[in-house]
Amino acid sequence: MNVIIHISDLHVNLYLDEDEVPRIEINSYLTTNLSTDDSFFFIDTFIKKIEDVKAQQFPDAEFILLITGDITNSGEELEFKSAKSFIKKIMTKLNISKEKCLIIPGDHDVNRRSLKNYLIDNPDKNSHLLNKVKLNYFGKFYKDLKGNEFEFDKIIFDHLIIENQVVILAINSNYKINQKGGEGYIVVQQLQRELDLLKTELGANMQYICCWHHNLTANFENSNSGQWFKENRVHLLAEVSSQQIKLILTGNEHTSGAKKIKIEINTSDSGVFSSSNSNSSFKLYPVKFEESGILLENISYNLIVTDSNDNPFYWNKVENKSAEQVNDFEILVKNTEVILNVETLPEMINFLPAASLLDNSAISQLQPPIILTKPHVQNIEDSDKLYNIIKDKKLFHSGHFHWSNTSRAHNWIDISKLLEDKDDLLFLKNAIIKIIESNNLAEDCSAIIGLGYEGNLIASKASIKYDVIYSYLPYSYRYKDHHDYENHLNLKNDDGEFKNVIIITDVVNDGRTIRKLIGKREKSFFEKVKKITVISLFYTGDKKSVTLNILNSSSDANFDYTNDETVNNIEFYSIKNLRVEKCPYGAEYVNECLIYKDDLSCVNLFYDVKK
């Protein structure tokens, strides 16, 4: 049987200060003072406990060691050196190979001193991205223990497979940690990509468990979001849920606990392992494969401090009911009911999406789908104000409006007139900025692109405010009206320098124009862009639920893979949703629409039909 030993927050402390005087406030049993037996006594007590538990309950147990961060107190080299000694002893005595060990960094494993020193000569406002600097000593420690290089820029940097059915993921949640500290944060799109690649590599039918340092919820603090960036937490949980991950193992809060987030996601915090001034704890999770599914039993142990001469402390099992923790975590629930009535299913329509024709190597090159099912929460005040301007100035028109053969509608919003008033124009520029600021979209942005005249007009303030390169393009149906230099993007992305791009435009309907821009017209630029954020004044499409991924091919069950471009890395925001009625006639509108055919009324053309 596989049993996961979950410890966290060792906080191995420097014993001496800069003047080589023993520090007064050391809150960990584990220090860099190896000249006495104190630290190893603690470790030996722990090892003995595990051996006793194994002998009594799991005689055939094979242990997996999971350490969820804050291994050291300050990320100093000496602390890691001592930590290595302690962990190696645990591994040796409990017969845990380095392959059966997941070591995850916490924010205390970031060496803030090194980062501060580095920034003196190399100032950088994005110091949190200096992974190799901030986790330098952790990286060396990791290599010493695991024998592998620590992959600084990866989110899922290690994993472990149990019985070819369960995968435990070692995830780095220190993206935002800099010389001042910070909270947990994971770049969701990157996590999604790495997870999809891993799933492709490992095959279907695996169940995944996430392990990272920072707590997403709180057992001790009065905060629903624990020590996690609030907005990121929402997106992250949506992603975890969509990936059908049911368990997250963490540390950080120094309080052992187990909580449920959303309907099906459990979190388990092992608590602080070696604190000398609060309740130390660890957990064991025997992994059980049963007919009904897979589950991890939840067993907690607390350190009981007696202060007696002969036995200063010992480990004791916690009763889950009293501690208000569940007894086990369901990883997989199998459907054991027999299907008695089988209906004859209708014949499948021949449908060959472009992706199905690709082999595995091509699939791995595709942009993996972003499944951001959360709706974008619009700013009500801005949304209402924009709508009132449209109403007051009578800018919403009915009639027949054609932008091309395939782009036809029965409504039109006169955006150019909307933008003529300087105060309305400034309001809209500010509304765009608000979307960028409230969703932290500028943080990793490497370029902003204005689309069309209107995009250029409303994007000008963002183009100045944010220190990123700005460019602009005409709408595709206006290409013939512009010089060649204006029709093409003047940015090169051969080296993948532009990873995160914001496109600002006035109106998005079904997103076809945007996807065409990304997947066809400027494909050489966008194919190396990891994330495209589209911000629009209006969403005028017919979807009732406007989610962040609404422009992605994967979000539409009826996506036209033949005539449309497959794009799946767009995140969409708008100020106001205002539906525009599309022309109900198909390609034969020329003959079927009486108004067009017989010139019964004005058909407003935005293009020259002859051209």
Added chain:
Amino acid sequence: MIVSLIKTENYNYYNFHAEQVMLANYFTDNSEQGIYEDLLISDTVEKIFLDVKTNVNKNIVLDFANIENVSQNNINKKFYELKDLGFNILLVNIKKNIVDALGFTAISNKKNEETQDAFKKYYLFTSNMESLDGKIELRKIFQAEFENQIDKYIEQYEKPHTSSYVYLHSYVDLKNFISNEKQLFLFSMYRLAMTIKYECTENLKDNPILICQSLNSSLIVSILSHLLKFDILILDKIGPINKLYSRLDTKIKDKKYIIISDLVCLGTEVKIVKNLIQFLGGTYIRNASLIKIETLNVNHIKKKDATIGVFSINRGNNSKLRYKITTNLEDFK
């Protein structure tokens, strides 16, 4: 971002008003006064001086033009910090009340040049500033700087390109310039806004409307609208083509317009728009552009017909910039 820094051979130049306008309206976003900001705040000074401290050239010219007041008197401490770091500082176009407010009155220099209520030049800490004798003209140093930068963005056509019944031999890639020379572009926008304000002073009270007619100029108009607090009009085939003129008819009459361009060469497009405005009952005030090509001697154009420009390609620099216009009346070379 510092927008107004110009590095010359003898000194580095900064414009306090430009930085104050950009900081307040864009970077900290706590003001909507556009170019009508006239109060210098300590954040602006701090931002500029952080940049000054990175300079190798120790001669610094600080332009106070259009600054009417300073917000805190202890701004002067920041000047003394620079002095301690060995910088020589020359203040230009600084009002006397500001000199008093900053407590610099005690620092006198016989080289100071003053007018009734301001100093054209005020030598602050000047151990060695002979190189700063003579006029310090923003227009000239800006023109030189712009010329150096725009040179990179003038592309030669493989064969002459026809436009407005002449042959153009090169194309000024303003889109690339705007993307890659952000600092200079923003300073140009500031200068264009200030020039429009100066040249059209008597029309400002009528709230003229800025007209744009190209993708490049739409960006320029958007920025100018914020800086000058003017409304805009997009004059292009925006909207249904068959409704374009009927829409314009209802709004052009009795209003005043400034046509904004990115580059004016022969002015053909400007003339078309001007005629359209006048035909529909509006009043054409002026044309303003980021770049103008001086195809005529300035003495031969009436002022109101001359384009307000931030930078001009003229007889003096067109060879260097490889910008040429020819007709069929001469041989190609």
